Amino acid sequence: MVGIAIVSHSHTLAVGIRELAAQMAGDAVPIAIVADLGGPDTPLEVDAVKIYQAIAPIESDGVVVFADLGRAVAAAKRALELFPAARRCQIRLCAAPLAEGAIAAAVTAAGGAELDRVVAEAENAMTSKLAQLGAHDPPDSPPPEHFPTGQLHLTLDHSTGLHARPAAQLVKLAFQFESDITLENITARTAPVNAKSINQVIALGVRDGEEIAIAATGADAAAALEALRHLLTEELTSPNRSRVPQRLSSPPPDRSLRGIPAAGGIAIGPVMRCEPAAIHIETQHTEHPQREWEFLQRARDSSRAQMLDLHREIGQRCAVTDRVGSSEAAIFATHLLHLDDPTLMERARELIWEQHHTAAAAWKTAIEEVVATYEHLEDPLLRSRSADVWDVGRRVLQLLTGAEPVCLLLREPGILVAPELTPSEIAQLDPERVLGICTAAGCSISHSGILGRSLGIPMVVGVGPELLHLSGGTAIAIDGGTGQVWVDPHPDQIEELRRRRERQLATARDLRQAAQNPAVAADGHRLRVMANISGVAEARIAMQNGAEGVGILRSEFLFLARRRIPSEDEQVELYRAIANAIDPHPLGVRILDIGGDKPMPGISLPDEDNPFLGWRGIRLLLDRPDLLRAQLRALLRVGCDRPVKILFPMVARLQEIRAARDILTEEWENLRRQNVPLSEMPEVGAMVEVPAAALMAERLAAAVDFFSIGTNDLTQYAMAADRTNSKVAALTDALEPAVLRLVAETIAAAKRAGIWASVCGELAADPVAVPIWMGLGAHELSLNPQAIPMVKMTISRIRRDEAEAIAREALQLESAIAVRELVRSRLGLTINNC
Ligand code: PEP
Ligand code: MG
16 A cells, blocks of 8 residues: 655644544555654754655555655655665655645545555645635746856855865755756866765865855755855854864864773774775676666665665664764765765766766776865865765675675774674784774674684774764774773873783783693693684684684684685585694584574575574574585595584574484485595584573483583573674673573583583683683683683682682672672682783
């Protein structure tokens, strides 16, 4: 059924009209309302996005949009542009008066009419009212022969000139008028440029005190000129202006931000953005310009949709204040303006139609020309805006060429600042250049956080969108152990941080030396300390740091950076390289844990509302036996002369592990029949990371040789707290007594069944948690390689009976905070000295 959207400045008015329409048409017609629009300081895009989000869920059979006045109409128009072209024709902005139009439309839609009919009825709504009042139809006004034209001269009175932010305000305002509007820098004697092109307006480089001319041609030329005059002479003029140039988008010096500590260590350096990897364009010319032109438009639409999704995701993931939210929206809005810049599209169209360039070649040239214009600007801040153009341009180019969305080459060493990084992006970082990582969103136990930690790169996540305001090159420092971020730190502060970093590095060296010995508790009790790794480089780090083998190879990470799933033979090579790097120690390989926050190139995962509760781990593998069988065969082959163990992820039910084991046995027998060299059947374990598995550990223990307790997922599922969502980060603490009870039950069930149990989530690496795992009776800890020396040292200072008493008491406490206090009060000095 056709839906209705009511956009109004007044919530009461919108609700009232919806009520009236529902009374007349019944409740079946979907009616969305968007009210309480932002004020003059809120970017128009913010309202447009609200409208887009309200319309999107009801758009399937078309939507008629009624907007009351001025800003509501402009925002509704802009919202329409956010839809891909193919969907746009299903959404109609209706000029009918709000109440009459919405009611007529609702009644017609309720009767099952199609979109055109609903719009026509709404537009006719006034006719019957006029007839009822006995009024005559207003005479049709003849179409104007010549559009009015106007001009405006003024001197820019804005201390920073027409920089990105004021330029964006000007362009957005110009977009609200139908008229053609041009802008000219009289002082610099430039030619007039299109005032609806963000790139051209910025490139004019208008400075404070320079004279500009604005010309408008069109039906609303006078209104446009008046609005622009008002913007430039009233709104953009600061009463307390200073003649000292300010950096508009940078925060004031010496400012500090705070995020979530994700990987320890201090890093000091310039803000670096990702440098796009060169995108190779295979075909430069085409005989089918029409097809290429459509191709480009579709890529631009998809790119717009991706940006909207990203914006929504970051907004949801970061606990932001209104201030931060609106400034992030301003950056986002500017990116949309770059994407929709009419001159950019015009240039690409010209290249496609006149020079027969392919869509990718035309778009790349158009983007490069704009970037070159920026790079010739004198003002360094304006020059740095070329990064925004590249960012937007690259998205479209990736869609056009199918290039991998990977862009993590840093030109020089620095601190990588990004909205958020995916595990595959982190996996490809060059630790030589990336001194530290700082992201606006994210959580420490997300897979990106885990990877950052294993690479040993200091990392702070979940800082919030204001991080993204820092321009490239700004000096920052981060402390990945505390989550502190210093912007433009004072030289004294830098000196102090350098000293701290030196001390930390020296301690790390000493600990690494001591970690070459086995982990033995103060009373002689032995606990194996293994590494969680995701590739051969980490395997080497693990060995240097004293690992006694690999507890978990997160095998999916070996695949993430590839375009396709490696073949069985290629997998044999990959696993063998790692087994060799840790020889003669055991290698525990976790079978592919795809899904959740780990997409996999080459496997199309469905869009799921709750991916962590969806098609992940063993569930997916049992549905894709081709993947499972190839990986098992590869591991059995490597296991012929290397101590390989096999571990299944995300087990929730006994029959899953039984089914997986049956497939393993079948493959072992197949290989044996083919005379492939094999050893005995390897040890098989289940990850206990779903509460159901922990509660059924007694039964599960009979089906496996060992348990690996994944505290990251066990905590996420037990506490119902998404491990990637910074808003609920405080809940994802494995020391919550609820989680500890599940761990305790699992270890006890393992002991009763005579199998061994390992604790392997991120909390296996926390010195405060180590006494608890030891006290609960874990046989093994498996953790991020960087933390091994510290954990071994902690173990060496604790007695087992002491740890058991602490663990018993911890199970009776109320909260993770109380557990931490308990451990600190009993072992404070021991732990702090490690
Ligand atoms: C866990 O869930 O604790 C675990 C070790 O696996 P991952 O973090 O890879 O999900
Ligand atoms: Mg897990």
